Amino acid sequence: MKSVILAAGKGERLDPLTQTRPKAFMPILGSTVIERIISFLEELSIKDIIVVVSKDLPVEYNEFIYKLNKFSNVKIVMQDTRLYGTAAALLPLRSEINDSFLLIYGDLLIEKEAIENILNSEYNSILGVEVNNPKDYGVLNIRDQKFLDKIVEKPENPMSNLINGGIYKLDQKIFDYIDKIGKSIRGEYELPDALNLMATENKIEVVKYNKTWMDIGKPWEIIDANKKILDVEKSKNNGEVEDGVVIKGKVIIENNAKILHGTYIEGPAYIGSNSLIGPNSYIRPYSIICGNNRIGASVEIKESVIMENTKVPHLSYVGDSVLAEDVNLGAGTLIANLRFDEKEVKVNIKGEKITTKRKKFGAIIGGHVRTGINVTILPGIKIGAYARIYPGAIVNRDVQKGEFFKS
Amino acid sequence: MKSVILAAGKGERLDPLTQTRPKAFMPILGSTVIERIISFLEELSIKDIIVVVSKDLPVEYNEFIYKLNKFSNVKIVMQDTRLYGTAAALLPLRSEINDSFLLIYGDLLIEKEAIENILNSEYNSILGVEVNNPKDYGVLNIRDQKFLDKIVEKPENPMSNLINGGIYKLDQKIFDYIDKIGKSIRGEYELPDALNLMATENKIEVVKYNKTWMDIGKPWEIIDANKKILDVEKSKNNGEVEDGVVIKGKVIIENNAKILHGTYIEGPAYIGSNSLIGPNSYIRPYSIICGNNRIGASVEIKESVIMENTKVPHLSYVGDSVLAEDVNLGAGTLIANLRFDEKEVKVNIKGEKITTKRKKFGAIIGGHVRTGINVTILPGIKIGAYARIYPGAIVNRDVQKGEFFKS
Amino acid sequence: MKSVILAAGKGERLDPLTQTRPKAFMPILGSTVIERIISFLEELSIKDIIVVVSKDLPVEYNEFIYKLNKFSNVKIVMQDTRLYGTAAALLPLRSEINDSFLLIYGDLLIEKEAIENILNSEYNSILGVEVNNPKDYGVLNIRDQKFLDKIVEKPENPMSNLINGGIYKLDQKIFDYIDKIGKSIRGEYELPDALNLMATENKIEVVKYNKTWMDIGKPWEIIDANKKILDVEKSKNNGEVEDGVVIKGKVIIENNAKILHGTYIEGPAYIGSNSLIGPNSYIRPYSIICGNNRIGASVEIKESVIMENTKVPHLSYVGDSVLAEDVNLGAGTLIANLRFDEKEVKVNIKGEKITTKRKKFGAIIGGHVRTGINVTILPGIKIGAYARIYPGAIVNRDVQKGEFFKS
Structure with missing residues (x-):
């Protein structure tokens, strides 16, 4: 057929x-x-x-x-x-x-x-x-x-x-x-x-x-979809895990992934092939590191999907976010994932503010984006593909495709 | 009697x-x-x-x-x-x-x-x-x-x-x-x-x-008071300390406190009950973590009193400071504790600039305060209860009770 | 003779x-x-x-x-x-x-x-x-x-x-x-x-x-010179290395240097005498820590020369940079080392923009400089001796000797 x-x-x-x-x-x-x-x-x-x-x-x-x-x-x-x-x-x-x-x-x-x-x-x-x-x-x-x-x-x-x-x-x-x-x-x-x-x-x-x-209609549903599948998968370790790495709960580590000393992984989590994690990273539940990623020293990831070839190399916090392929976050780029009023985070979808129904939601970052060092990204922000975010910028509105954003 | x-x-x-x-x-x-x-x-x-x-x-x-x-x-x-x-x-x-x-x-x-x-x-x-x-x-x-x-x-x-x-x-x-x-x-x-x-x-x-x-008349004397008592107390470990935690000198760890891998504690220090510390935190002498606290990944605390229910979850440095109860510091919130001229840090007390007689002094943060991510707080600053500090803000003056501070 | x-x-x-x-x-x-x-x-x-x-x-x-x-x-x-x-x-x-x-x-x-x-x-x-x-x-x-x-x-x-x-x-x-x-x-x-x-x-x-x-005519050649000599030296450990430190490749550790738990060193690297490194630092290839330095918690150094008495104590990233003697970087000071366009980084030499012929190059920081917390320094920047960089500042131009820089 x-x-x-x-x-x-x-x-x-x-x-x-x-x-x-x-x-x-x-x-x-x-x-x-x-x-x-x-x-x-x-x-x-x-x-x-x-x-x-x-x-x-x-x-x-x-x-x-x-x-x-x-x-x-x-x-x-x-x-x-x-x-x-x-x-x-x-x-x-x-x-x-x-x-x-x-x-x-x-x-x-x-x-x-x-x-x-x-x-x-x-x-x-x-x-x-x-x-x-x-x-x-x-x-x-x-x-x-x-x-x-x-x-x-x-x-x-x-x-x-x-x-x-x-x-x-x-x-x-x-x-x-x-x-x-x-x-x-x-x-x-x-x-x-x-x-x-x-x-x-x-x-x-x-x-x-x-x-x-x-x-999967809306960006944050990518997180939900991955959570659903991760929940039914089994632990696996085909990578290289150094001494001094802590792994709690269910963690899938694919071929050629390498986890460096001092990294703390709380499952369920997925570490894709050819990814390099650590040292001293903190990978929290429902982190999906799709493959060929660099998650670096003193970086914390939580309930986020990090697509292929994307790098979060130094001193970042990425929570409840979706990062497309080939993104590079500058050292110290942080993504906020909670409003001060603790209300549900909203996102612009085709011109309309839509609730994510999540109190904790970070950012949606398009393919090939580069952020400078010390960049601050607010909850519910979308950053278009190929955008460049100037070092030290505070991203408090959506950024267009290819835009050079300087606050 | x-x-x-x-x-x-x-x-x-x-x-x-x-x-x-x-x-x-x-x-x-x-x-x-x-x-x-x-x-x-x-x-x-x-x-x-x-x-x-x-x-x-x-x-x-x-x-x-x-x-x-x-x-x-x-x-x-x-x-x-x-x-x-x-x-x-x-x-x-x-x-x-x-x-x-x-x-x-x-x-x-x-x-x-x-x-x-x-x-x-x-x-x-x-x-x-x-x-x-x-x-x-x-x-x-x-x-x-x-x-x-x-x-x-x-x-x-x-x-x-x-x-x-x-x-x-x-x-x-x-x-x-x-x-x-x-x-x-x-x-x-x-x-x-x-x-x-x-x-x-x-x-x-x-x-x-x-x-x-x-x-205890002035805020920084809370640190002194706790140092004095900590100096005469004995080591105790009633909590859970994971492998790969380093404890040097006198450290008191209370019931249900949990210290995660890669955390480095230099006593004298006090870790209150129900607190979760780590992974990869650095707790330096005279850190007083009062109880029910979250001190997170890649966070450094030094000679500070952190009152009940307060959270410093990600990538922060808190030195020589007093944080009241139920405070939340956004990821990467940093508190400076040394002036460029290395003079004694002064604090506004009832309208008058009073020296703390300390070359190193950070901030005094009131109850229920929330700071955004990447917030910068200068030495000697007071932040009133319930204040909100916008992400990326540089707090270079005292903040009033309930104020929304944006630099 | x-x-x-x-x-x-x-x-x-x-x-x-x-x-x-x-x-x-x-x-x-x-x-x-x-x-x-x-x-x-x-x-x-x-x-x-x-x-x-x-x-x-x-x-x-x-x-x-x-x-x-x-x-x-x-x-x-x-x-x-x-x-x-x-x-x-x-x-x-x-x-x-x-x-x-x-x-x-x-x-x-x-x-x-x-x-x-x-x-x-x-x-x-x-x-x-x-x-x-x-x-x-x-x-x-x-x-x-x-x-x-x-x-x-x-x-x-x-x-x-x-x-x-x-x-x-x-x-x-x-x-x-x-x-x-x-x-x-x-x-x-x-x-x-x-x-x-x-x-x-x-x-x-x-x-x-x-x-x-x-x-050695231009500042970045100091890095090249040190690389050249490091390449022909042999491993040595005359310092104190705590448990839980990872050392890969050739690393020279001089007298009285101390490396704290959770530090990850990828050689070739040089750790000068009386230096204190860690905990949880990440020292990458061609880091030259000249002596009497403090490289602190959750700090990453890469291919840089850090001269005597200089301190990088908390949450910093220093890549492809030259730091003179007696510099102090505030917590969270980050140095960018890559342009968005990934072109060779240029530096002002005697009034003229000269290419370093390096795609990755950070900053040149003069003696006795102090940076505040959360400072952002762009690639190719020179900061004159004794300069003071205000907390949270974004350093996007060269800073003169003794200048107080506030962005």
Whole structure:
């Protein structure tokens, strides 16, 4: 069976992270969301995987997309960006698909079981994820106990606690239904519209699922996603741990990672491959050091995701924050993670102040950012990719991509 | 024998500490000045202890006064604030006192021997403390070799090196003499005036004493007081000390305190109960961590008193300073403790710049203060209770109670 | 044989270091350039050493010059500053020199072999140092295969790869030639002019040499010089190293140095006598701690020369920098050592921006400087002797001698 992974979403709410990194490539421990999905497909012996990406990509996306070359079964297809939306992304594949196929959103954090369940259905099928807050999603109305009646976006009064899980098994007829629908009010061709049309004339089984399922929409959810996965992983030490290192609780240390004397690690924590930690660092619970990182002397990390190649070399405190790839924090750069009034920290998402629902939240720092020494960053701040923060600056507002910030 | 402890003083020179904490409750290691006195009384089998406090108290004082409830023999009496002074504070107790009684100022740092000596006198008696600088105190003029002639406040030419030690054994006649005196030039009814009158008609024995005696008048004297007591205490370890902790010299570690790997403690030092220290902290001589504190990673403390519930969690240096209860220093908050000219550090006391007589002195930080990250505090600064210091601010002047300081 | 060491040069390009320290006394590990030369002379049994210094010295030079009193064979002679130049410095010695004598520039980093080779010559002689870039020096034109024809300053087309090495064996006739030359275009009496004149009528052998030879002209070359010597020294531990200290690679620890628990030293590194390091310091390759230093808790040093009596006591990062004697860095003072554009760091040398040819270079800090807490110093900055840097200041321009800098 062929499998199509849709990875063309812009992920604007994940800005500034998506300025240099595709949404589907948000890190999960040492891997990424989409690589995780592909690994599941390979484990399930899906031999033919098409990943749909946008033609109109920031150049920085390429290095991530190229990473998929390590999977021999993956073929990458560029989407024509003049046609918008998830459904439109499928149309160019019509000629390649000659049977039932698996369709998956590439930015979903799931367990393998979600795909397995779909594959086990005898019908066209859709994943129905059991949630407590269906109102915030596309809710699945059901007929005849098990078949899709209609997907209703964010209904006031949800008919079920099952939501559209973004994983489907579909036959070729779906292309005909996509042909028939028009643009949605968002100006996009929406797959749910095609599915709703298909459901009126076909049986689409709703396959229930109640394990890990997350659409990482907002930057701080990257922390949540990693916590969730870290919680189910087991301790591992494939690195080099010097004498005089303290390790408490569950800690995963990958190949070629090296932990220097005097470092204190309180698990759960993840130390990615080729990372150098210490001496005298303090790594607290839910620190995710993705790989090829330098976490230096007298640095404290707490409940943060530090993406690949990023360095926090000297005398810094990073708590409850998300740092993209290839960031360098100058010595003594500190990130505040608590307001004086101890209210929930808010973050600007597409022009609107959104609560993170966290009393403790630090900063979101885009790819390739450099901060000078002694920089002070306030809670809830976003720093755009490639920004430069002048030494000693107090960052008390969001910083634009490429901006040179001097307070 | 009944005992009366006067604890109604305002302690304005201890501002901002007394904004939220009674003068008699200044900390001495894990205890307070007044609790120390009460413990001595209990050890001396004084079963009936009246503590006189002011009716007109900051609400924050209550939690301290309530702490006395743990002593079963203590009764708390509120003073009517319309009548002023130490003598006036006694009058409402006239009906309760029917014999000789012990009278003690509650804000004096003393040894048990001071009380014992008074108790051993056959007469009415007053503690005469031997000092080198009697001019600064109420000096005791003596007649017939052992009896009080007169207490003279701050005389140019002291008649003795004995000063009024603030501990007395008196019979009920004292109330009559209080009735007879008028207000002093300070507008208060002064106990010494009543004693002087009593001395003209009665024998009041001057009981000599030359051990620890301190009236903690100015904030930095809290450090001195604690040093004095720490110097005579013995090492103790009732806490948990991890491997890789270095302890040099005399260190007292109380119940449930925990010292994490890589912490270096140079005694004499006091680590109060329920405190968490480390990893990789540096605790230098005369650090007094009163109890329930968090002293964090890569933090250095030196010759400072850190009161209950206060946190210095990350990358700070606190030297020669006094931090009140429930303070939180943001990561990287540093306190300077040396002027460029290396002159003695001065502090504003009641509107006047007073030398601390210390070349090294840091800051005095009131209760419930929060500082942001990367805050810089200059030597001799006072920060009022509940103040908020903006991240990155340079605090170069005193900060008022509740002020939001942004440089 | 008598030996004359010329140590009267001003070393203006080494400003601000030479504001308080003679050029010849730039540190080499625990010694200085000139002391190193004198030690070689003593090893070679030269019993009569005259060191020529300027009469017109900053008062701070005296303590350095007095250090030479420990060498029993050394006599110090003050130069009359009304006559300028290296040659002029020699003339007052005419009456004392009655035979061939050794003449050496006191600010040259050399090996003993350089002097030995000169001593072995049968003729008047000059050291010819083999270099790759002769154009930048005084090039030796040679006649009859081994004798000096002429010294040509910075020629476009060098006739050889041998340059004037600043070490000579000369007979008394040199004084006559100095008499005959006039002032050079620099307004000084130049020794090479006298040598050129002498060479026309006498045989001056060019003695070849290809080992360590460095004229430390610019501040960052002090780092290079120390690296060079450290590279050939052997590990040594004459100090006290506590348990829980990590030492990797070649580290020299001198008498009475003490390294506290949790300190991590990555050699090659030099820890001078009476220095106190730690706890929890991070000493990285090519850290040169000259002697009597305090490197404190949670401090990181990398590829820097820290001269005598200088203190970096708390929470600092010092990378690729030169700190003169008796400097004190306030807690949390950080030195940046990398530009945002990662271009070579430039430094003002005599009014001109000169590249250090280093992508990583920090600051040059003059003697007796004090920085406040939380000070930020940018790459390539020079801070003049005795300057005071206000707490929290961002030093983004050179600071003058004695200046009080507040940003």
